[in-house]
Amino acid sequence: MELNAISIGxxxxxxxxxxxxxxVVTTRNLFQGTIWLMVSLFGVAGYFVLLSAPFLAAVQxxxxxxxxxxxITFAVMLTRSVARIKVRYMRLLPSLIxxxxxxLILLLGVTMPIFGAHPPGSIPDYVASTRDLGAALVDExxxxxxxxxxxxxxxxxxxxxxxxxxxxxx
Amino acid sequence: MDELCIGLCSLLTDAGxxxxxxxxxxxxxxxxxxxxxxxxxxxxxIWIERKVAARIQDRIGPNRVxxxxxxxxxxxxIKLLSKxxxxxxxxxxxxxxxxxxxSFASVVLIWAVIPFTPFHYGVDLEIxxxxxxxxxxxxxxxxxxxxxxxNNKYALLGAFRVVALLVSYEVPLVFALLVPVLLAGSMSLVxxxxxxxxxxxxxxxxxxxxxxxISSQAETGRAPFDLIEAESExxxxxxxxxxxxxxxxxxxxxxxxxxxxxxxxxxxFFGGWMGPLYYxxxxxxxxxxxxxxxxxxxxxxxxxxxxxxxRIDQIMAFNWKFLVPLSIANLIVVSxxxxxxxxxxxxxxxxxxASFGDLLPTTVILLxxxxxxxxxxxxxxRRRGREARRESRAARANLAQAPSAAGH
Numbered sequence: 001m002e003l004n005a006i007s008i009g010x011x012x013x014x015x016x017x018x019x020x021x022x023x024v025v026t027t028r029n030l031f032q033g034t035i036w037l038m039v040s041l042f043g044v045a046g047y048f049v050l051l052s053a054p055f056l057a058a059v060q061x062x063x064x065x066x067x068x069x070x071x072i073t074f075a076v077m078l079t080r081s082v083a084r085i086k087v088r089y090m091r092l093l094p095s096l097i098x099x100x101x102x103x104l105i106l107l108l109g110v111t112m113p114i115f116g117a118h119p120p121g122s123i124p125d126y127v128a129s130t131r132d133l134g135a136a137l138v139d140e141x142x143x144x145x146x147x148x149x150x151x152x153x154x155x156x157x158x159x160x161x162x163x164x165x166x167x168x169x170x
Numbered sequence: 171m172d173e174l175c176i177g178l179c180s181l182l183t184d185a186g187x188x189x190x191x192x193x194x195x196x197x198x199x200x201x202x203x204x205x206x207x208x209x210x211x212x213x214x215x216i217w218i219e220r221k222v223a224a225r226i227q228d229r230i231g232p233n234r235v236x237x238x239x240x241x242x243x244x245x246x247x248i249k250l251l252s253k254x255x256x257x258x259x260x261x262x263x264x265x266x267x268x269x270x271x272x273s274f275a276s277v278v279l280i281w282a283v284i285p286f287t288p289f290h291y292g293v294d295l296e297i298x299x300x301x302x303x304x305x306x307x308x309x310x311x312x313x314x315x316x317x318x319x320x321n322n323k324y325a326l327l328g329a330f331r332v333v334a335l336l337v338s339y340e341v342p343l344v345f346a347l348l349v350p351v352l353l354a355g356s357m358s359l360v361x362x363x364x365x366x367x368x369x370x371x372x373x374x375x376x377x378x379x380x381x382x383x384i385s386s387q388a389e390t391g392r393a394p395f396d397l398i399e400a401e402s403e404x405x406x407x408x409x410x411x412x413x414x415x416x417x418x419x420x421x422x423x424x425x426x427x428x429x430x431x432x433x434x435x436x437x438x439f440f441g442g443w444m445g446p447l448y449y450x451x452x453x454x455x456x457x458x459x460x461x462x463x464x465x466x467x468x469x470x471x472x473x474x475x476x477x478x479x480x481r482i483d484q485i486m487a488f489n490w491k492f493l494v495p496l497s498i499a500n501l502i503v504v505s506x507x508x509x510x511x512x513x514x515x516x517x518x519x520x521x522x523x524a525s526f527g528d529l530l531p532t533t534v535i536l537l538x539x540x541x542x543x544x545x546x547x548x549x550x551x552r553r554r555g556r557e558a559r560r561e562s563r564a565a566r567a568n569l570a571q572a573p574s575a576a577g578h
Contacts, residue, residue: 031318035265038311058300066307070337073314077326130296130357 009050016043030076038069055130204292208281212426216243219425219471226475253414261411262319269316270412270419276308277427284433285360286459287443287452298359299351302434303344306389309427310336313408316420320411328407331397331482338489339388339395342381345497349378349504350438354521363442365521368529372439375504377540379439381497386431387470388485390424394477395485432467433459440466496547503539511535 020040027033041064048057089095136142182192217232217240224231232239257266282292283301295301310333317329351357353374354365362371372379388395397407409420436442436459445458480488511517517532518524 029262032262032265035315054295054297055300058297058304061304062300062307065311066304066340067337070307070310070314070333073318074330074333077318077330 006050009046013043013046013050016040016046018043030079031073034069034073034076037072038065041065041069055133200292204281205278208278208426208430211429212422213243213247215425215429216246216422219428222468222471223475226472247418250415250418255414255416256411258321258411260321262321265315265319266411267416269312269319270416270423272308272315273312274419274423274426276305276312277423277430279305279308280430280434283359284430284437285363285442287455288448289452290456291360294358294360297357299347299357299362299438303340303347306340309389309423310340316412317408320408322411325408325410328397328410332391332408334482335391335395335397335485336389338486339385339493342489342493342497343385343389345494345501346378346382346385347438348501349375352501352505352508359437359442361522363437363444366441366444368521368524368526369533370439370441370444373533374529374536375500375540376537377496377500377543378504379435381493381500382435382438383466383470384493385489386435387473388489390427390431390470392428392470392474394473394480396474396479397482397485428470429463429467432465432470433463435466436462496543500540500543503543504536507536507539508532 017040020036020038020043023036024033024040027036041060045057045060045064048054048060137147138144182195220242221231221239232242235241235245257263280302283295283298285291285294313332313336314329317325317327317332320326350362350371353371354362356362356365365371391397409417412420440462442462443455443459445455445462448455448458508517511532512519516535518528521529
């Protein structure tokens with residue numbers, strides 16, 4: 001691989017993503033686990049920058065680190081015995097089989113043109129702007145149906161959350 | 171790479187430097203300048219803040235070190251640097267040390283997208299406004315980490331309250347931020363400034379500015395939203411265990427954040443570097459931005475030193491029951507009216523090249539819509555105020571009837 005700014009960036013963000021992911025599963029401290037998770041998610045945001053998708057990168061940071069990970073830290077801090085967890089997950093064989101199967105599926109998905117992959121070196125020069133993304137979301141030939149479905153799903157989830165959290169007597 | 175190599179970089183290559191090295195050096199100088207400006211500014215800001223606070227409280231303020239106390243902050247900094255650096259034994263050492271750095275970086279990083287003049291900015295990101303929001307979430311994270319890593323219950327409680335406050339006020343902040351983005355048709359801060367050539371956005375949507383102003387005051391943790399400090403309840407909040415320069419970093423971040431928000435509001439609502447004669451020289455444009463940002467900054471100091479602290483339930487109720495619905499309603503009204511006027515041909519489709527005259531009908535109609543919403547709001551607030559007064563009067567009357575109960 002040619003060593004230029006993009007490949008150095010790729011290596012750095014890969015270290016962030018994988019290192020963070022390893023940190024999540026090896027640390028004995030739940031709070032540190034959430035911090036490692038954020039490191040990993042930040043690495044993924046870096047990939048989006050390298051792929052010329054700054055909008056997705058910013059949304060990744062905003063939604064995953066700024067909202068979801070903060071919520072997870074809240075939940076973690078409200079649990080007992082955050083640090084030094086003694087319980088270990090010992091079922092190694094099922095986890096090994098599961099992770100190997102997932103890895104194989106991903107490998108096949110990336111190498112075989114299952115998802116309509118581009119042949120190597122044919123990344124289009126055209127860089128989509130945020131405007132294109134927005135137009136595609138509401139275009140009837142684009143993604144308007146998935147977009148609406150996702151909106152309905154999120155609204156349903158929100159109403160459900162309010163309903164569960166509501167005080168019966170109020 | 172060649173089209174990137176302009177200005178200082180081309181000077182260096184002309185002097186015989188290697189192309190890649192020249193580009194790297196010129197970028198490095200740019201980065202150092204953009205991050206250096208806020209670092210130097212904050213020293214002055216602390217002095218201004220103390221001086222203004224002192225004048226409002228009928229004191230003189232720092233006046234011993236240097237002329238009119240200008241060097242006081244430098245002396246304080248040396249004191250902070252030379253203080254013993256204490257880490258609590260049961261603290262999470264790595265996270266404890268990282269938190270002040272992340273807190274300060276989250277503010278300095280905002281300056282990367284701020285357009286100082288028409289030609290001078292760190293980087294013109296297509297997603298500038300979104301970048302600002304995303305970077306701000308790192309500040310929240312830093313406070314959370316600081317509170318937890320200190321291993322102190324007051325720090326943790328303080329962090330909980332602050333994060334609840336920050337996460338809540340981010341919602342109206344983003345909705346208010348969307349209004350200039352919508353009006354300019356771009357998230358790039360450079361485009362947002364250019365779009366205000368015909369008319370400042372404060373005139374088009376004063377309500378959005380007010381919402382942004384209030385929620386950014388909350389984001390910086392300033393009175394009346396200064397739950398972060400709340401000395402009487404939390405000892406000092408999330409930074410209780412910090413000492414020396416680590417404590418100083420949190421404070422420098424806060425002071426700088428207030429000024430950064432002033433500059434941002436000048437860019438989003440007051441036309442940034444626009445002003446008479448700005449095209450003559452970048453220095454004049456920069457002075458306009460500084461003056462506008464500075465005036466907004468001074469009003470936040472004024473507010474901070476005038477109003478008392480609110481309780482957390484009052485702050486939350488104000489946000490979720492008032493500010494969030496208002497900001498959503500404002501966004502819907504502005505976007506609907508703007509689209510309607512564009513369809514009718516009254517509003518220019520391309521605001522970047524629109525002149526004052528082109529924007530006049532849009533301005534009048536949007537201003538009328540905003541005025542109607544403000545009048546309606548004032549009606550609601552008046553009614554609520556009257557109810558609250560009646561309740562407190564009734565409570566007082568009850569107390570007067572049973573004087574023995576009041577004594578206990």
